[in-house]
Amino acid sequence: MLSQKTKDTLLGPLNANNPVVVQILGICSALAVTVQLKPALVMGIAVTIIVAMSNVIVSLIRNTIPMRVRIIVQLVVVAALVTLVSEVLKAFAYDVAMQLSVYLGLIITNCILMGRLEAFAMTNKPWDSFLDGLGNGLGYAIILVIVALIRELFGAGQLLGIQIIPESWYAANGGWYENCGMMLMPAMALILVGCVIWAHRAYNDKEGK
Amino acid sequence: MDNALNLFVRSIFSDNMIFAYFLGMCSYLAVSKNVKTSAGLGVAVTFVLIVTLPVNYLLQKYVLGPNALVEGLDLSYLSFILFIAVIAAIVQLVEMIVEKFSPSLYASLGIFLPLIAVNCAIMGGSLFMQQRIGLPETDPKAITGFGDAFFYAFGSGIGWLMAIVCLAGIREKMEYNDVPKPLQGLGITFITVGLMAMAFMCFSGLSF
Numbered sequence: 001m002l003s004q005k006t007k008d009t010l011l012g013p014l015n016a017n018n019p020v021v022v023q024i025l026g027i028c029s030a031l032a033v034t035v036q037l038k039p040a041l042v043m044g045i046a047v048t049i050i051v052a053m054s055n056v057i058v059s060l061i062r063n064t065i066p067m068r069v070r071i072i073v074q075l076v077v078v079a080a081l082v083t084l085v086s087e088v089l090k091a092f093a094y095d096v097a098m099q100l101s102v103y104l105g106l107i108i109t110n111c112i113l114m115g116r117l118e119a120f121a122m123t124n125k126p127w128d129s130f131l132d133g134l135g136n137g138l139g140y141a142i143i144l145v146i147v148a149l150i151r152e153l154f155g156a157g158q159l160l161g162i163q164i165i166p167e168s169w170y171a172a173n174g175g176w177y178e179n180c181g182m183m184l185m186p187a188m189a190l191i192l193v194g195c196v197i198w199a200h201r202a203y204n205d206k207e208g209k
Numbered sequence: 210m211d212n213a214l215n216l217f218v219r220s221i222f223s224d225n226m227i228f229a230y231f232l233g234m235c236s237y238l239a240v241s242k243n244v245k246t247s248a249g250l251g252v253a254v255t256f257v258l259i260v261t262l263p264v265n266y267l268l269q270k271y272v273l274g275p276n277a278l279v280e281g282l283d284l285s286y287l288s289f290i291l292f293i294a295v296i297a298a299i300v301q302l303v304e305m306i307v308e309k310f311s312p313s314l315y316a317s318l319g320i321f322l323p324l325i326a327v328n329c330a331i332m333g334g335s336l337f338m339q340q341r342i343g344l345p346e347t348d349p350k351a352i353t354g355f356g357d358a359f360f361y362a363f364g365s366g367i368g369w370l371m372a373i374v375c376l377a378g379i380r381e382k383m384e385y386n387d388v389p390k391p392l393q394g395l396g397i398t399f400i401t402v403g404l405m406a407m408a409f410m411c412f413s414g415l416s417f
Binding site: 190193 | 293326404
């Protein structure tokens with residue numbers, strides 16, 4: 001259905017060329033919003049939409065942008081899209097928008113966006129750029145979800161706010177289990193992403209041999 | 210204004226841009242390979258913060274805020290676009306100045322100098338400032354005047370500078386360590402930063 005090139009554009013960023021763990025882009029928000037699964041999911045979706053849309057827009061106007069001011073033009077396109085998304089979130093999912101706080105606005109300065117716009121959208125056709133944006137957004141979302149899953153499950157015993165670890169296991173109710181409070185600390189996000197990079201590289205090195 | 214010293218110290222230690230909010234991570238991880246370059250970038254980031262944050266403060270206070278320009282008009286939703294435009298313009302200026310007066314620093318910073326425009330620490334500083342204006346005056350985090358905004362920017366910049374120089378020092382030493390192969394490079398750097406962040410948590414609650 002898809003040609004090999006489009007397939008690579010779309011699926012490459014999910015694993016072999018992942019924007020977070022391989023290219024180390026967009027780390028700031030990836031670390032900050034992963035205490036719980038829900039904001040991480042919303043953030044992943046928001047970034048995917050914005051990368052795909054801004055890629056299409058910049059790709060459409062790429063021949064009319066003067067080289068010297070291209071960064072400012074790109075920033076304005078992205079900032080307009082982020083404003084739209086944040087207004088929509090404030091209207092329909094107010095509590096999540098508050099949880100994301102400044103990190104929603106910081107999508108503007110997310111390096112994935114600038115990286116994809118510079119490296120791909122400026123030189124490719126709109127449809128390819130759209131797929132590339134979609135792939136990179138999803139690659140980012142996957143890492144966010146993995147880290148948030150671990151942190152919320154072990155840090156609070158919940159997923160999406162629903163209790164997963166049975167209440168009767170807890171020490172307070174006569175069981176043996178205790179939540180790992182360390183998972184909720186900011187430092188743990190860094191260490192977990194470090195471990196994800198470790199696992200990803202170890203796996204891919206083995207595949208390569 | 211009497212809150213300024215408190216804001217300054219807090220933004221260096223307990224509200225450190227890197228360790229508490231993960232802002233400016235991309236360039237932080239990419240440039241921290243040696244102490245000299247990272248100190249240069251740290252100074253550039255501090256300078257851009259000091260200039261942009263007070264400008265954005267005035268913008269927020271007198272143009273964008275509720276009832277600032279015209280009674281009953283709240284332009285806050287334009288803040289993303291205006292803040293980033295101010296930042297991009299000032300970074301362009303800094304780039305030209307550095308290129309003229311210190312070509313060697315310009316060469317070693319390379320692509321990361323124009324990328325300060327999209328450094329989350331700069332934009333994040335402005336967005337936190339926007340949030341903190343709304344806080345009650347008794348709150349230790351509240352920014353109530355131009356001086357507060359300036360010292361908040363200064364402290365955040367110094368905090369960022371300190372963090373990147375520390376990490377660069379550690380990474381220079383780590384070159385000689387025997388790290389498992391898949392963990393080498395970025396993996397171990399992340400874990401190092403995580404441990405540094407944990408150490409910095411002992412400053413939380415610090416106040417003057």
